Amino acid sequence: MMIRKLAIGVLALAFCACMTVGEDFAVGNVSHITVGKTTKKDVQSMFGEPWRTGLEDGEQTWTYGYYKYNLVGASQTRDLVIRYDKSGTVRSYSFNSTYPDDVQ
Numbered sequence: 001m002m003i004r005k006l007a008i009g010v011l012a013l014a015f016c017a018c019m020t021v022g023e024d025f026a027v028g029n030v031s032h033i034t035v036g037k038t039t040k041k042d043v044q045s046m047f048g049e050p051w052r053t054g055l056e057d058g059e060q061t062w063t064y065g066y067y068k069y070n071l072v073g074a075s076q077t078r079d080l081v082i083r084y085d086k087s088g089t090v091r092s093y094s095f096n097s098t099y100p101d102d103v104q
Contacts, residue, residue: 022051023066024081027102030080030095038090043082050082059091060084078102 029046032038043062050062065079078097085091097103 015103018068018070021067021069023048024066025051025064025078025080027078027095027097033082033090033093035090035092040084040088043090047080050093056083059086060088074098 013086014030025047033043040062047064051065055060056063061081061084062082064082065077065081067075069075069079076098078085078099080093080095082093083091095102
C-alpha cells in the first residue's frame with residue numbers, strides 16, 4: 001500500500017514538473033524598438049537589464065528571454081535578441097515566441 005502511494009505521488013510530481021529559466025519582459029514594448037534610432041539606454045528603460053549579453057560579428061548583443069519548460073505538455077518560450085552597432089544603437093533585433101497572445 002505504501003509503495004502504491006509513493007508511486008502515485010511520484011507520478012503526480014512528474015506531471016506537474018516544470019522549469020522556468022530567464023526573466024519575463026515587457027513584450028508590448030518590442031514594437032517600440034526602431035532600428036538605427038533606439039539606443040541601449042532606451043532598451044534598458046523599456047526592458048530592464050538583459051538576461052544575457054554576448055557578441056555577434058564583434059558587436060554587442062543583449063538577450064531577454066523567458067523559457068517555461070514542462071515535463072509533460074507544451075513548453076512556452078519567448079526571447080528578444082537585440083544587436084547593437086558600435087555607437088550603441090540598435091542594428092537589428094529578433095523576437096520569437098510560442099505564446100499565442102504574442103503572435104501579432
